[in-house]
Amino acid sequence: MRKLRRNHRIGALMNILTERPNHIFTYNYFTERFNAAKSTISEDIVIAKELVEELDLGCIETISGAAGGVKFVPKMSKERTKEFLVELSDKFKEKDRLLTGGFIYMTDILYSPNIANCIGKVFASKFLTEEIDYVVTVETKGIPISMMTAQALDVPLVIIRRNARVTEGPTVSINYVTGSTKKIQTMSLSRRAIKEGSKVLVVDDFMKAGGTAKGIQDMMKEFKADVAGIGVLIATEEPKKKLVDNYISLLTLKGIDEEKQEIYIEPNLDILEG
Incomplete structure (x- = not known):
């Protein structure tokens, strides 16, 4: 490969790092990719690091040691997170989202790549x-917001099925009771999906009483996996007491007035603390 100018190398380096956040790239990867000395790459990374921090896009971290290298950690500032959550709650308040039976149309929001990407970065x-x-x-x-969260963390996404599938091989199936309707449901997961002793993050789009989240927690016990936390896009204000405790929500649904066609939903700005 021909020698690249510094501005070209930094642009390419930034593109590689941001396309796979939280993945550690070795210095050798860049020296071979750009046909440049390690000292040159080190200087490029310092410049890229300063640029990322100045633009408030996150940070570039260097890891020392034999398994070391460099990685890009995407972060949203408190100001940008607050702005995003307010914009998101305004979208959900739109009158034409209210469906018969008091349901909210969410599909277009959840399947927007840009919105899902931002939600993933927050989680x-x-x-x-x-x-x-x-x-x-x-x-x-x-699934879309879970996928974006997994991408931002550079970890695999595991999807628990409602019903076992032959293509999954041997599975673990459990019954759980939904927190809101008290109906018995089933969920299944391939025995190959998660290694014992793993630490997992549960992500879901909606939580009312927390029955599904509790079911996932019970499923993880079957794999001897530790649930480090639960992130949900929307949690209802009532019931206040959920079946799970270790969760954060980005938005809080306070109520719905079908007669007035009003959706009362607010950003959960408490997550900006800490």
Whole structure:
């Protein structure tokens, strides 16, 4: 490969790091990729690091030692997170989202790559220090935001199925009781999906009483996995007492007035603390 100018190398380096956040790239990877000396790459990384911090995009971390290298850690500032959550709650308040039966149309929001990406960054930022091995969700509309969270953390996404599938091989199945309707449901997960002793982050799109989240926690016990936390996009204000405790929500649904066609939903700005 021909020698690249410094500005070209830094642009390419930034692109590589941001395309795979939280993945550790060795210095040798860049020296071979750019046909440049290690000292040159080190200087490039210092410049890129300063640029990322100045633009408030996150941070570039260097790791020393034999297994060391460099990685990009995406972060959203408190100001940007607050702005995003306010914008998100405004979207959910739109009158035409209210469906018959008091349901909220969410699909277009959840399947927006840009919105899902931002949600993933917020969750990843909150659980960055937990050394997560897997992001876990259940087969539902929450898959896009779970995928973006997994990408931001550079870990696999594990999807728990409602019903066992032959393509999954041997599975573990459990019954759980939904917190709101008290109905008995079933969830299944391949025995190969998660290694014993792993630390997982549960991500879902909606929580009312927490029955599904409790079911996932029970499923993780079957794999001797530790649930480090639960992130949900929307949690209802009532019931206040959920079946799980270790969760954070980005938005709080306070109520719905079908007669007035009003959705009362607010950003949970408490997550900006800490």
